[in-house]
Amino acid sequence: MLSVDHFADQINEAISDIKYPDSPAGLYEPIHYTLEGGGKRLRPVLLLACCHFVGGKSEDAVNQALGIELFHNFTLLHDDVMDRADIRRGRPTVHRRWNDSTAILSGDAMLTMATSFVVAGAGSKIGQIIGLFNKTAMEIYEGQQFDMDFENRRDVSVGDYIEMIRLKTSVLIGCACKMGAVMGGATEETQQALYDYGINLGLAFQLRDDYLDTYGDPLTFGKEIGGDIVNNKKTWLLINAMNSDMSEKLKKVINQSPTRGDKIEGVKSIYAELGLPGKCRELISKYVADAIEVINEADLNESGKRFLTEIALSTIERDN
Amino acid sequence: MLSVDHFADQINEAISDIKYPDSPAGLYEPIHYTLEGGGKRLRPVLLLACCHFVGGKSEDAVNQALGIELFHNFTLLHDDVMDRADIRRGRPTVHRRWNDSTAILSGDAMLTMATSFVVAGAGSKIGQIIGLFNKTAMEIYEGQQFDMDFENRRDVSVGDYIEMIRLKTSVLIGCACKMGAVMGGATEETQQALYDYGINLGLAFQLRDDYLDTYGDPLTFGKEIGGDIVNNKKTWLLINAMNSDMSEKLKKVINQSPTRGDKIEGVKSIYAELGLPGKCRELISKYVADAIEVINEADLNESGKRFLTEIALSTIERDN
Secondary structure: OOOHHHHHHHHHHHHHOOOOOOOOHHHHHHHHHHHOOOOOOHHHHHHHHHHHHOOOOHHHHHHHHHHHHHHHHHHHHHHHHHHOOOEEOOEEOHHHHOOHHHHHHHHHHHHHHHHHHHHOOOHHHHHHHHHHHHHHHHHHHHHHHHHHHHOOOOOOOHHHHHHHHHHHHHHHHHHHHHHHHHHOOOOHHHHHHHHHHHHHHHHHHHHHHHHHHHHOOHHHHOOOOOHHHHOOOOOHHHHHHHOOOOHHHHHHHHHHOOOHHHHHHHHHHHHHHOOHHHHHHHHHHHHHHHHHHHHHHOOOOHHHHHHHHHHHHHHHHOOO | OOOHHHHHHHHHHHHHOOOOOOOOHHHHHHHHHHHOOOOOOHHHHHHHHHHHHOOOOHHHHHHHHHHHHHHHHHHHHHHHHHOOOOEEOOEEOHHHHOOHHHHHHHHHHHHHHHHHHHHOOOHHHHHHHHHHHHHHHHHHHHHHHHHHHHOOOOOOOHHHHHHHHHHHHHHHHHHHHHHHHHHOOOOHHHHHHHHHHHHHHHHHHHHHHHHHHHHOOHHHHOOOOOHHHHOOOOOHHHHHHHOOOOHHHHHHHHHHOOOHHHHHHHHHHHHHHOOHHHHHHHHHHHHHHHHHHHHHHOOOOHHHHHHHHHHHHHHHHOOO
């Protein structure tokens, strides 16, 4: 049976094969740098796998997989400028290594390159592919805007938060699955099922990210634990605590902790008292279960169901 | 005969008719603000006119015209962040009125919206249209990168400069003309002729912009005269002076002028001694003549030839 590594190799090879013009280096070097930074390649792997498991050839969807990975990296690049993030995947972000202008312009070029890749070889499916891609892109910008808006809002509900991460994270995973299905010639029903799978997987994935930022193992997680707490980042955990009857105590801990460590420990003890770590894990499991249910009801062969179920299950326990 | 105003009205109406989602306002308000800022609408007017004059219906190319105008405004929006420009068309730029993050994200959304518009209703031409659009976009990013690179280079030749403005400005005008021709069902030969017309027109247009920044009438030009000189902007005029036998004197004037006014007058007197204002006007006229020659040899009816010739001629004398 084909593994995640098989599809990851396929996409990594295609990424190494991208030819960049020599000049202007200031435009193309940051793109090369960004794509070489690694990452899980989750989205292109899902795209290639979905194409394969609906009966297509994954080779025929490599351009689309590249396009989605380029798009994902473009959003990270621009988000890092907006969030003033210094480090990404253990290396300086583009705006730190070069400057803001370089990050903005290289990101723009990555978006256009992404668009070129998703339509390449799409043949008669080009209209559907570009429509899906552009719709998804707009939703992701909306998600990023909501995320930034949340920083200055005190009334964010858990529902608002789930809708924000659906837009900011899940729709691209859903889009990757659906685009693979479209390229593989799946029926509309199967396309939709794989989209829904991706949405549920994406929600689980992002909630696990939130969880690991507070409860992860610093050795395997790859970045410092507690960053979200220190930065008052409105995650599922914080929003639940803010909307609980411990909100006054939370405010005090946030505003009066003498050190970074005190703040992290203080907030974590409130989360613990509210039972939030367990509830968060339960919610992740629920979205994973929803993803698997969709797959089980979809018109896919057994190996496809097994592959996608395993990816979904791995989200529950992933530690980086 | 149809006038520029006719096509400008058509595009302005279409711009007013764009429906924006209510939320998130932080994403869509800056886009609305940018598109309502006016401007000449040169590119969409050319696109609609070229579609009409090759025998198509301009109504059938309104989406493509909107896409090109949105793309143009996206590049201005992001360029203004990179250049730290405060004012555009008499109003605060988006990053000044809101902030950098808003300008980056709204610009990204405008690029995706532009892509959606250029493919809308393109039918069987969709592959050619998106290919032309993406290729042009990449060239424009390259042009912007070269422009930024020039700031730190002392060895920019006049040829380098012309190539930079071809990429940064002309190719979008060429693209607009060609896209109109494609939508109107023109032959490949006519598509290419209109593209070449746009390239020559764009070069003339940008050189006239450079010229007006130094020699324009402040009342009609709409911004302060001499900004390029004050900012040591590497324009056609400055590059020629830097590469002349007056380069040492120029350096002194640039580095030692006690006031802004002294610097402008000092640099202008060097330009005058070198005969650069006249040479610049001659070069503009040459590109306009080239544009008109291409049109005269193209397979277009008399009213089309007259319309495009008049637009080209108006570039020679335009004062804003």
